[in-house]
Structure formats: structure tokens, C-alpha cells
Amino acid sequence: MAEERFEELEKRLSQAEKIANIVSLMLTSLLTLSMLSDVLGISFAELVHRVVTLPWVIPIEIIEQYYWLWYSLEVFLLILLIVDQAITYRFLAKNIEPPRTYVLYMNLVMFLLSFWLGLIIRTGTLIMIAFLSSFSLIYTLMKR
Structure with a gap:
């Protein structure tokens, strides 16, 4: 006991x-x-x-013309966040850490997507995701 x-x-x-x-x-x-x-x-x-x-560096016409691309990348980022959360939770439920390569590449992809989308679309959520994923990426690189 x-x-x-x-x-x-x-x-x-x-x-x-x-x-x-x-x-x-x-x-x-x-x-x-x-x-x-x-x-x-x-x-x-x-x-x-x-x-x-x-002010916008990219002309607003280009952003509006390819809005479907930016929107689909946002949806992809959302799906990536949900899948990452599910996989990470599955590993943590077994009291083990996810593999280093998985964590590293997932953080890198999330950072790059959210950083560029944050620069293009300029929404606070994407900028915050880029900020937090950069810390996660730095932590992963320094820890292991």
C-alpha cells in the first residue's frame, strides 16, 4: 500500500x-x-x-485569388492538430513518450504551416499556434 x-x-x-x-x-x-x-x-x-x-506585403488581390489554397491549408493544419493530439494522448495514456522523430517532424510541419499562414492571413490564432509550436520545436530539439 x-x-x-x-x-x-x-x-x-x-x-x-x-x-x-x-x-x-x-x-x-x-x-x-x-x-x-x-x-x-x-x-x-x-x-x-x-x-x-x-501593411500587407503580399498584394491583397493574390490573397483573394488563392483564398481556397489558404483556407485548405488552414483546414489541413486543423486536422493535423487534432490527429497530433489524439496520437500524443494515446502514447501518454500508456505512460510513454511519442517517438522523437514523430514529435520533431510534427512540430516542424505545424510551425511552418502556422507561421506562413499567419504571415499571409494575419489571424491571431495562427500567430499564436506558430508561437507555441516554435517553443515546442525548440524544446524538442534541446531535450533529446
């Missing part, structure tokens, strides 16, 4: 440690970007604001 409690406590501590590592990685990355912007003499918040609110 005591051994089962100890194993459960050990498992919870391990999960808490993983979450703490992810949060610390995100905060460290944010701090690094902030310090880099201070060294370069620019405001990080101002830079992010300008990137998001800049």
Missing part, C-alpha cells in the same frame, strides 16, 4: 517536473528575446506590434 502511494507520488512529481521544465523553457526564451532586444536597442513589444500591424 505504501509502495503504491510512493510510486503515485513519484509519478506526479515527474509530471510536475516536466511541466516546470516546459514553463521555465518558455520563460527563458522570452527573457532571452527581451535581453536581445535590449542589447540591440529596440523594444520587443514595439517590434511585435509592428510585425502584426504592418
Whole structure:
């Protein structure tokens, strides 16, 4: 009985440690970007604001002409997110991590799709997915 409690406590501590590592990685990355912007003499918040609110680089006619392409890529990204969540949950239900190559390539594809779609369509959701998937990609590259 005591051994089962100890194993459960050990498992919870391990999960808490993983979450703490992810949060610390995100905060460290944010701090690094902030310090880099201070060294370069620019405001990080101002830079992010300008990137998001800049006028369109791609002519709006091209975006409207190929809207079906951008929309289908968004749907593909949504399906990819759902499939990734299901596969990851399946691995975590067995208390094992997904294979490194799967995690790496899935993060890379999600980042590239959401980054380019975020630049083209400029929706907050895609920019946030790109931001979060970049942290996940960095974590995967550094961890393993």
C-alpha cells in the first residue's frame, strides 16, 4: 500500500517536473528575446506590434485569388492538430513518450504551416499556434 502511494507520488512529481521544465523553457526564451532586444536597442513589444500591424506585403488581390489554397491549408493544419493530439494522448495514456522523430517532424510541419499562414492571413490564432509550436520545436530539439 505504501509502495503504491510512493510510486503515485513519484509519478506526479515527474509530471510536475516536466511541466516546470516546459514553463521555465518558455520563460527563458522570452527573457532571452527581451535581453536581445535590449542589447540591440529596440523594444520587443514595439517590434511585435509592428510585425502584426504592418501593411500587407503580399498584394491583397493574390490573397483573394488563392483564398481556397489558404483556407485548405488552414483546414489541413486543423486536422493535423487534432490527429497530433489524439496520437500524443494515446502514447501518454500508456505512460510513454511519442517517438522523437514523430514529435520533431510534427512540430516542424505545424510551425511552418502556422507561421506562413499567419504571415499571409494575419489571424491571431495562427500567430499564436506558430508561437507555441516554435517553443515546442525548440524544446524538442534541446531535450533529446
